[in-house]
Amino acid sequence: MAQNVRDVSTNEEVTSTRRVIAASSVGTLIEWYDFYIFGTLAKIISEQFFPKDNPTAALLATLATFAAGFVIRPFGALFFGRLGDLIGRKYTFLVTLVIMGGSTFAIGLVPGYKTIGFFAPAIVFILRLLQGLALGGEYGGAATYVAEHSPAGKRGFWTSFIQTTATLGLFLALGVILIVRQTLGVETFSDWGWRIPFILSAFLVAVSIFIRMRMSESPLFVKMKKEGKTSANPLAESFKEKGNLKMVLIALLGATAGQGVVWYTGQFYALSFLQNACNVEFVQSNFIISIALLIGTPFFIVFGSLSDKIGRKYIMMAGMLIAVVAYRPIYTIMYSDANLKNKVEVVEKKVVTVKNAVKGADSLITTITTKAFTDGTTYKETVKAKFPADPALKAALPKDKLKPETKKEVTLPQDLYYKMIGLVLIQVIFVTMVYGPIAAFLVEIFPTRIRYTSMSLPYHIGNGVFGGLVPLISTRLVEATRPGPGLPPADPLAGLWYPILIAGVSFVIGSLYISNKTNNMDVD
Amino acid sequence: MSAIKRIFGLVWALLGVGIVPLVIKQAMKEIAAKPSEENWIFWSIVIVVLMPIIAFSLITFGVFALKGEYDTLEDV
Structure with a gap:
C-alpha cells in the first residue's frame, strides 16, 4: 500500500x-x-x-x-x-x-x-x-x-x-x-x-x-x-555585494563568454563560412547546417544529463578546450574540400552563357559560367555587368555601382556534402557540451533570492556581447588579411582567432576557479 | 592551487588594464587610415560596448583573485 x-x-x-x-x-x-x-x-x-x-x-x-x-x-x-x-x-x-x-x-x-x-x-x-x-x-x-x-x-x-x-x-x-x-x-x-x-x-x-x-x-x-x-533590492545584492559579484564575474569570464563564442561559431559562423569563404551554394549550405543541428540537438540533453553525474565544470571546460584546439583543423578541411584550386576541372564540360537584357537604352549583360570537376563538384559563376546608355549617367554613377556583380556557387558532391555535415556536427557537439549544462550551472551558483537577476546578466553578456560579436569581429579579422580591394584574403581562417582567444581565456579561468560541485543549489 | 589562482589574478588584472590603451590606439590608427562609416561603427561598438566589459570584468576579477577571494572554491 x-x-x-x-x-x-x-x-x-x-x-x-x-x-x-x-x-x-x-x-x-x-x-x-x-x-x-x-x-x-x-x-x-x-x-x-x-x-x-x-x-x-x-x-x-x-x-x-x-x-x-x-x-x-x-x-x-x-x-x-x-x-x-x-x-x-x-x-x-x-x-x-x-x-x-x-x-x-x-x-x-x-x-x-x-x-x-x-x-x-x-x-x-x-x-x-x-x-x-x-x-x-x-x-x-x-x-x-x-x-x-x-x-x-x-x-x-x-x-x-x-x-x-x-x-x-x-x-x-x-x-x-x-x-x-x-x-x-x-x-x-x-x-x-x-x-x-x-x-x-x-x-x-x-x-x-x-x-x-x-x-x-x-x-x-x-x-x-x-x-x-x-530580496528588497536584487540589483544591489547581486552586483554590489562582493560575495555575489565574484560569482557573477566567474560565471561570465569562466563560462558564459566562452560558451557564447562556441555557440555562435558552431552555428552561425559555420554557415557564414560555408557561404562566403567556401562559396557553397545557398540551399546546400543551409541543409548542411540544418542536418547537423538536427542530429546534434539531442546532445544538449545528453550533456545536461551527464553533468548531473560528473559535474557541470568538466563537460563545459572539455567542450571549450576541444573547440579551441579543433577549430583551425576543422575549418582548414572545410576550406580545402570546397577549394576549386585543389580540384581537377573536366575542361570539356565547361559552359559559358551570355545574356543581354535591354531595359530602355540600358543593358545588363549576364555571363554564366559553369564548370565540372573530376570529384563531382560543380561550380557556377554569374557575372552581371550594367551598361547605362546615357554617358552623363554613366559618368555620374560611383565606380562601385558600375562594377560587375559576381556570384560564385560551389555545389559539393554527395561524399563531400556528408563530410561537411560531419564537420559541422562536430562543432555542434562542442556547442552542446558548453551549452547543455550551463543553465543548471548558473542557477546553482546563485541564491534563490537573487537568482533571476544574478544569472541573467552574465548569460546575456556572454551570449549577446561576446557571442553576438563573433560575426562582426571575425569578418573584420579576415578582411584585415586582404592584401588589396578585390583580392582574396591571405588567411580566410583568421576570423577564428576571436572565438579561439575568448574560449581559450574562458577555459583557463573556468578550469582554475570554477568549482565542480554539483547539486549545491541553495534552497533556503 | 591557491597560489596559482592568486598569481593568475595579477595576470587578469594587468590584461584588463592593458587592453584599454591597446584598443584605443588601434582604433585611432585604423580610423585615421580609413575614416569610413563602417570603420566608425565597428570601433564605436568595440570601444563603447566590448572594451569596457572586458576591462572592468578582468580587472575586478583579477583583484578578487589576487586577494584570495576564490581560494575557497575547490572541487569536491
Whole structure:
C-alpha cells in the first residue's frame, strides 16, 4: 500500500515536472522564433523599412541589428531579473512573452517607408529594442523556473530542455518562412507575405500564455516569499555585494563568454563560412547546417544529463578546450574540400552563357559560367555587368555601382556534402557540451533570492556581447588579411582567432576557479 | 592551487588594464587610415560596448583573485 502511494506520488511529480518543462520550453522557443525571424528576414525588412538612400535610416538599420542583439539583452536581463526576484518568476516571464509577442506582431503591421516615411524605421527600431529587452528577461526566468521545480540530481537534465529551444526556435523560424514563401511565391512574399511569420507570432504567443497562465509559481520562490526572505533590492545584492559579484564575474569570464563564442561559431559562423569563404551554394549550405543541428540537438540533453553525474565544470571546460584546439583543423578541411584550386576541372564540360537584357537604352549583360570537376563538384559563376546608355549617367554613377556583380556557387558532391555535415556536427557537439549544462550551472551558483537577476546578466553578456560579436569581429579579422580591394584574403581562417582567444581565456579561468560541485543549489 | 589562482589574478588584472590603451590606439590608427562609416561603427561598438566589459570584468576579477577571494572554491 505504502509502495503504491509512493508510486502515485512519484508519477504525479514526474507529470508535473514535465508540464513545467513543456510550458517553459514552448514559451522560450517562441521567443527565440520571434527573435530569429527578424534576423532571417533582415534583407526584406531592410528593403521595406530602411532604404539605403537615406543615411539616417540606414544607420538605424545597423543599430537595430546590433543594439537589440547584444546591447539591449543585458539590460533586459537586469530589468526583468530584478522583477523576477521581487514579484516572482511566473509573472515576469509571462510579461516578457507578452512584450516579445506584441512587438513581433506589431512589426508585421507597421506600414513601410514608402507609406509613412521616417516613422517606419523609427517604429521598427523601437520594436526591435523591445524584442531584445524581452529576450534578455526570458531565458533567466525559464531556466530558474525549471531548475526550481527540478528534483535534486536531475537539474542538468531538466534544464537542458530549455537549452534546446534556441536551436529549435531557429528551425521554427526557418520552417515557417520557407513554407509561407513556398506557398505565396517569392514575389508576393517579398511584397507583403513576409508579414505573415510576424503576425503568426500572436497566435503562438497566445497559446504559450494560455499554457503558462495555468502553471503555478516556483515552489522555492513561494516558500521564500512566505518566509519574508525575498530580496528588497536584487540589483544591489547581486552586483554590489562582493560575495555575489565574484560569482557573477566567474560565471561570465569562466563560462558564459566562452560558451557564447562556441555557440555562435558552431552555428552561425559555420554557415557564414560555408557561404562566403567556401562559396557553397545557398540551399546546400543551409541543409548542411540544418542536418547537423538536427542530429546534434539531442546532445544538449545528453550533456545536461551527464553533468548531473560528473559535474557541470568538466563537460563545459572539455567542450571549450576541444573547440579551441579543433577549430583551425576543422575549418582548414572545410576550406580545402570546397577549394576549386585543389580540384581537377573536366575542361570539356565547361559552359559559358551570355545574356543581354535591354531595359530602355540600358543593358545588363549576364555571363554564366559553369564548370565540372573530376570529384563531382560543380561550380557556377554569374557575372552581371550594367551598361547605362546615357554617358552623363554613366559618368555620374560611383565606380562601385558600375562594377560587375559576381556570384560564385560551389555545389559539393554527395561524399563531400556528408563530410561537411560531419564537420559541422562536430562543432555542434562542442556547442552542446558548453551549452547543455550551463543553465543548471548558473542557477546553482546563485541564491534563490537573487537568482533571476544574478544569472541573467552574465548569460546575456556572454551570449549577446561576446557571442553576438563573433560575426562582426571575425569578418573584420579576415578582411584585415586582404592584401588589396578585390583580392582574396591571405588567411580566410583568421576570423577564428576571436572565438579561439575568448574560449581559450574562458577555459583557463573556468578550469582554475570554477568549482565542480554539483547539486549545491541553495534552497533556503 | 591557491597560489596559482592568486598569481593568475595579477595576470587578469594587468590584461584588463592593458587592453584599454591597446584598443584605443588601434582604433585611432585604423580610423585615421580609413575614416569610413563602417570603420566608425565597428570601433564605436568595440570601444563603447566590448572594451569596457572586458576591462572592468578582468580587472575586478583579477583583484578578487589576487586577494584570495576564490581560494575557497575547490572541487569536491
